[in-house]
Amino acid sequence: MAEITEDIKVAENIVHKKSSVLTDKVMHYCPGCSHGVVHKLLAEVIEEMGIQDKTIGVAPVGCSVFIYNYLAIDWQEAAHGRAPALGTAISRLRPDRYVVTYQGDGDLAAIGTAETIHACNRGENMVMIFINNGIYGMTGGQMAPTTLEGMKASTCPFGRDPKTDGNPLKITEIVAQLPGTNFVTRQAVHTAAAVRRTKKAIRKAFEKQKDKTGTSFVEVVSTCNSGWKMNPVDSNNWMEENMFPFYPLGDIKDV
Amino acid sequence: MAKMIGAIEVDIETCKGCSLCVEACPTDVIALADEVNGKGYNYAYMANPDACNGCTNCALVCPDSCITVYRKKVEMA
Ligand SMILES: Cc1ncc(C[n+]2csc(CCOP(=O)(O)OP(=O)(O)O)c2C)c(N)n1
Numbered sequence: 001m002a003e004i005t006e007d008i009k010v011a012e013n014i015v016h017k018k019s020s021v022l023t024d025k026v027m028h029y030c031p032g033c034s035h036g037v038v039h040k041l042l043a044e045v046i047e048e049m050g051i052q053d054k055t056i057g058v059a060p061v062g063c064s065v066f067i068y069n070y071l072a073i074d075w076q077e078a079a080h081g082r083a084p085a086l087g088t089a090i091s092r093l094r095p096d097r098y099v100v101t102y103q104g105d106g107d108l109a110a111i112g113t114a115e116t117i118h119a120c121n122r123g124e125n126m127v128m129i130f131i132n133n134g135i136y137g138m139t140g141g142q143m144a145p146t147t148l149e150g151m152k153a154s155t156c157p158f159g160r161d162p163k164t165d166g167n168p169l170k171i172t173e174i175v176a177q178l179p180g181t182n183f184v185t186r187q188a189v190h191t192a193a194a195v196r197r198t199k200k201a202i203r204k205a206f207e208k209q210k211d212k213t214g215t216s217f218v219e220v221v222s223t224c225n226s227g228w229k230m231n232p233v234d235s236n237n238w239m240e241e242n243m244f245p246f247y248p249l250g251d252i253k254d255v
Numbered sequence: 256m257a258k259m260i261g262a263i264e265v266d267i268e269t270c271k272g273c274s275l276c277v278e279a280c281p282t283d284v285i286a287l288a289d290e291v292n293g294k295g296y297n298y299a300y301m302a303n304p305d306a307c308n309g310c311t312n313c314a315l316v317c318p319d320s321c322i323t324v325y326r327k328k329v330e331m332a
Contacts, residue, residue: 005262005307006262008325008327009325013327015309016315016323016324017324018321019320025318026319031296037320040318189316192279192311195315232273234275
């Protein structure tokens, strides 16, 4: 058997390999970070649709600020929270391109709330990918608008108390109510099945852009194991138990 | 009898030993090595290669795209 295992390692038997849209740079993310999985899915969708030279990405501020080093497409780097504003400009100036923004929850749902809501309300033709890990990962795990009630973060070490800290924000449900969005979905990447569904959702978001009928919004409920102070496997379990009841997975809008 | 035989190849230097693949493998093929790579991570490897059926679950959940999966249908005597 062991010889068979070695024998089958030839190109014709490959059923899964690294996407050609990903560069050779090793990602700087912590071990087990959801960002890496979503980057990969984005790369695979772009590769499979054959739109590598027709896609312009907008990078955020946050842990994924260096996404432009990892996917070999054209990129612009936005100021913190302003990716949808920059995406608006690009998609209006280059309607022949696919535009995709990629943002964390601190970026998209805190400092960039206005840009997010108005771009979705105007129905700018772009794909928006939203990584919701419930905290500000890059700067040290501070509380974000998305932090769950009772969830610990470095700025709410005893857990978020809505009395003093406000309530967690479901921005995805908000943008789903706006007339400018044509597809709004919430997914995760904690299991192989979930990864397959998220890839389908990202693919669908890009396909929707062919008709120029508005903003396609994909939230990915994610882990930040360093910020949450758990190992990657426990983080996935914690996310299932605690994040999914408040942030239920599935399509919210499809028109 | 025909059987699906699989194998994985891990890019050792890119692997960060997060062990999400270990958890995702339905046939308990993968483990983390006792040795470490250049960055000091205990990298993933096929500890139980005979059990691999090439399902690709490990590669799907891998954040660092460091797993290549092979699969072939073979006739077993
Ligand atoms: C104008 C401005 N304000 C604040 C910061 C500091 N800052 C950098 S990243 C970040 C939050 C990132 O959190 P999130 O968007 O959730 O992404 P993650 O790192 O979790 O992926 C903040 C507040 C900044 N860079 N620029």
